[in-house]
Amino acid sequence: MSTLLELHNVTKRFGPVEVLKGVSFSLEAGEILGLLGDNGAGKSTLMKIITGIYSLEGGEIIFSGKPIPYPQHNPREARALGIEMIYQDLALAKQQDVAANIFLGQEPTYRFLGFWPMIDKAKMETAAQAAIARLGARIPSVKYPVGQLSGGQQQSVAIARALTFNPKLVIMDEPTAALAVREVEHVLDLARELKRQGISVILISHRLPDVFAVSDRIIVLRQGTVVADEHTAQTSMNNVVAHIVGAH
Ligand SMILES: Nc1ncnc2c1ncn2[C@@H]1O[C@H](COP(=O)(O)OP(=O)(O)O)[C@@H](O)[C@H]1O
Numbered sequence: 001m002s003t004l005l006e007l008h009n010v011t012k013r014f015g016p017v018e019v020l021k022g023v024s025f026s027l028e029a030g031e032i033l034g035l036l037g038d039n040g041a042g043k044s045t046l047m048k049i050i051t052g053i054y055s056l057e058g059g060e061i062i063f064s065g066k067p068i069p070y071p072q073h074n075p076r077e078a079r080a081l082g083i084e085m086i087y088q089d090l091a092l093a094k095q096q097d098v099a100a101n102i103f104l105g106q107e108p109t110y111r112f113l114g115f116w117p118m119i120d121k122a123k124m125e126t127a128a129q130a131a132i133a134r135l136g137a138r139i140p141s142v143k144y145p146v147g148q149l150s151g152g153q154q155q156s157v158a159i160a161r162a163l164t165f166n167p168k169l170v171i172m173d174e175p176t177a178a179l180a181v182r183e184v185e186h187v188l189d190l191a192r193e194l195k196r197q198g199i200s201v202i203l204i205s206h207r208l209p210d211v212f213a214v215s216d217r218i219i220v221l222r223q224g225t226v227v228a229d230e231h232t233a234q235t236s237m238n239n240v241v242a243h244i245v246g247a248h
């Protein structure tokens with residue numbers, strides 16, 4: 001295995017509040033890391049630093065062997081490096097169809113009458129179909145408006161879109177929070193499929209059984225500090241809960 005991501009002593013404050021107090025951990029290529037912690041522990045802030053929404057204050061982050069250049073780092077640079085984040089609200093255009101969402105902003109075009117650039121709808125639908133199939137996702141049709149799909153299916157669309165950017169790391173922040181129980185398994189399968197394709201995953205979830213089912217390693221963040229970093233096979237839910245609530 002090779003190391004994809006290394007955080008060294010990352011700190012961040014919002015005004016007087018020290019949200020991250022020197023966070024260090026590393027992530028291997030093709031590893032699924034479960035990131036756990038109570039509300040307000042700093043999980044989302046940490047991920048937004050990696051994706052360039054926030055800058056870090058102190059410390060260093062190495063991605064693919066190179067330090068991420070803060071404060072210039074931004075979401076577009078993160079994408080170019082191979083970092084994708086699936087947000088809780090998924091950031092999809094609900095009225096538009098599946099194909100349009102997967103290729104939003106990078107639609108294949110042709111020149112009508114050799115001049116006017118037009119979106120090549122047929123090509124886009126074929127490519128969208130292929131992207132969905134590659135994920136093993138089940139979607140009735142790529143012509144369906146995304147808003148009419150179930151939460152789990154929308155999650156598949158967001159991941160299929162992320163995959164068009166050839167990511168090395170996909171961050172999923174609470175992907176199963178709003179899903180029906182039978183849909184959760186499907187999202188966990190998507191995480192496993194990313195791993196199978198050699199992509200690293202950071203999964204944030206409050207649902208311990210989900211994290212235990214898919215992760216290789218678990219990190220617990222408490223009040224901006226890493227309080228546990230353990231191989232999933234070598235820990236237990238009781239142990240992890242104790243770290244989350246601070247009983248250790
Ligand atoms: N943009 C912001 N401005 C000020 N405080 C923030 C901001 N984002 C997060 N925080 C604060 O940082 C702390 C960590 O939040 P967050 O990273 O969202 O935690 P988690 O995702 O683990 O629930 C919380 O106390 C939250 O109120």
Ligand SMILES: [Mg+2]
Nearest residue numbers: 043044045173
């Ligand atoms: Mg959060």
